[in-house]
Amino acid sequence: LAGEPLKVMISGAPASGKGTQCELIVKKFGLVHISTGDLLRAEVSAGTEIGNKAKEFMNAGKLVPDEIVTAMVTARLSLPDAQEKGWLLDGYPRSYAQAQSLEERKIRPDIYIVLEVPDEILIDRCVGRRLDPLTGKIYHIKNFPPETEEIKARLVTRPDDTEEKVKSRLEIYKQNAQAILSTYLSVMNKIDGNRPKDVVFGEVDSLLSRVQKDKAKTTKLG
Ligand code: AP5
Numbered sequence: 001l002a003g004e005p006l007k008v009m010i011s012g013a014p015a016s017g018k019g020t021q022c023e024l025i026v027k028k029f030g031l032v033h034i035s036t037g038d039l040l041r042a043e044v045s046a047g048t049e050i051g052n053k054a055k056e057f058m059n060a061g062k063l064v065p066d067e068i069v070t071a072m073v074t075a076r077l078s079l080p081d082a083q084e085k086g087w088l089l090d091g092y093p094r095s096y097a098q099a100q101s102l103e104e105r106k107i108r109p110d111i112y113i114v115l116e117v118p119d120e121i122l123i124d125r126c127v128g129r130r131l132d133p134l135t136g137k138i139y140h141i142k143n144f145p146p147e148t149e150e151i152k153a154r155l156v157t158r159p160d161d162t163e164e165k166v167k168s169r170l171e172i173y174k175q176n177a178q179a180i181l182s183t184y185l186s187v188m189n190k191i192d193g194n195r196p197k198d199v200v201f202g203e204v205d206s207l208l209s210r211v212q213k214d215k216a217k218t219t220k221l222g
Contacts, residue, residue: 003216005086012115015125035090061165096179112184115193130155
């Protein structure tokens with residue numbers, strides 16, 4: 001499709017399925033996936049200065065200071081691939097101040113997706129989550145068990161996925177969600193994330209396809 005590349009933000013509580021949907025979105029739409037959680041975890045494992053600063057906040061289930069995350073995201077967004085292919089921002093902005101930082105730089109999404117899932121399900125999803133450190137793929141011990149014994153043996157658990165820390169992350173999400181929403185109300189779409197992942201993706205897919213078509217039309221006209 002011709003036209004300007006898509007700019008997408010995906011938001012939702014911890015374990016609402018953002019990372020899972022992003023895998024599927026990237027496969028179909030080829031957008032550059034920018035996940036602040038993934039970027040920060042990579043900094044932590046590489047033992048960088050950013051990683052060392054971020055680690056204690058992440059392990060406690062708290063937000064990493066805005067200036068660290070904002071510098072990381074804006075640097076990533078300005079790289080040529082994100083400009084050419086379009087971007088999918090996952091886990092940012094997470095506070096009103098972060099949303100304002102993007103507004104000041106005139107960085108705005110075409111669509112703001114919110115995945116909605118009840119609290120008790122979020123906790124079960126976090127506690128059962130496992131990650132493949134080799135491929136980055138997200139699994140769940142009950143919902144999405146690994147395909148082979150070999151993968152199973154190398155899966156890791158995130159240090160912030162204990163029940164207690166999930167509750168704290170959820171609380172922080174709720175404190176910030178409303179203020180961020182006010183910035184993106186005109187492009188917001190809520191999606192019921194408490195359904196099988198392919199069903200959720202079906203809805204995400206048709207939303208993004210529609211936005212993409214509309215953008216192509218506007219570009220042609222303009
Ligand atoms: P981040 O990594 O962004 O964590 P999060 O927002 O808490 O989101 P999660 O990664 O926990 O969940 P998800 O929605 O991606 O769900 P997933 O697809 O994995 O951030 C981590 C930390 O980094 C933060 O706490 C903070 O410290 C720091 N940070 C990050 N961004 C920041 C920012 N902007 N500012 C400051 N600090 C920041 O799915 C979860 C589980 O459910 C999986 O096991 C999956 O298999 C399963 N699942 C998924 N979909 C379904 C479905 N439809 N049905 C059943 N199970 C499903």
